[in-house]
Amino acid sequence: MDQGCEGMDKICVWLEKLILWVDKCGPPPIMWVGMAGGRFHNPPAPHIEIVFMTEGECPALSIGDRKVCLRSGEASLHSVHFGNKSEPGDFKGWCIFLDVGDEREFESLCKSPLFCSISVTRRTELEAAFANLSTRCYRYGTGPEKGYLDPRPLFAGGQKPPAKIPMLLVKNALLDLLVILLEEARQGDNSSTSEYPPSVSKAIEFMSTNLNSPDLSLPAISRAAGLSVDHFGRFFRERVGISPMRWLQELRVRQSRFLLERSALLVEEIATEVGFQDPFHFSRVFKTHSGMSPTEYRERHSPTNASPKRYGRKGQ
Missing domain, CATH: 1.10.10.60 (Homeodomain-like)
Incomplete structure (x- = not known):
């Protein structure tokens, strides 16, 4: 079973790359964010998925030709370019899909699957960041599903661009989440801490x-x-x-x-x-x-x- 990534430095590099890219983007490149569970089943797409497992364990997640395990309390960053899937199971967590399209910064994801994971110590804070982002997307987004925000239709058919302030609030919530993950990855010591009741x-x-x-x-x-x-x-x-x-x-x-x-x-x-x-x-x-x-x-x-x-x- 393949697990983790080649050292903590790699996930830091990818999170830093995402933060810089999101910061310079126009509308936030969020395809979907929310709580999900039971099964992974995503066809190949130019997306990066970030998952934070809150309950249960996914023992065999296939990312391209790689098989990895996701446990409760772990956050992962992985590519969807080769698709990912798992057998049904008793697990759930927060997830977010970012559309990286054909951006040059992410060209390598078309060549080989990416998977990095860390143990999260600030679980409550990370859950709150996901919930905050999901709430903002639901409030300001235009897609058909709760938590769904597809920036592309906002500019289609001669429509007016999205209001600047709502998009800034969504972007700030996304950056806040990514910064928490980066701080967790940089911490290095991922020993568990006592949870609040x-x-x-x-x-x-x-x-x-x-x-x-x-x-x-x-x-x-x-x-x-x-x-x-x-x-x-x-x-x-x-x-x-x-x-x-x-x-x-x-x-x-x-x-x-x-x-x-x-x-x-x-x-x-x-x-x-x-x-x-x-x-x-x-x-x-x-x-x-x-x-x-x-x-x-x-x-x-x-x-x-x-x-x-x-x-x-x-x-x-």
């Missing part, structure tokens, strides 16, 4: 996928966790070290930093995107966590070093 994991996933809702409240998060408000608050703090609402606030600030670095959204738009109705309140919270205003953060960390006048009102 199921109720805490459910709460974290619920917050991650709904962080742009300004009405996200402790009672709503407690219901998602299946616990009473009082019990949940104490239990979450005992297991995570901070309160649920503090965790949510830190998550919103982390996501806003990513948008400040990667997008040209106004500060007001970023505030709304991460669940703040009042941009001035957002700026105060951001400064408390980051030691500087959103505009100052963007000036220091944006690769374009754009003028602050473009991104918000003075003082934000």
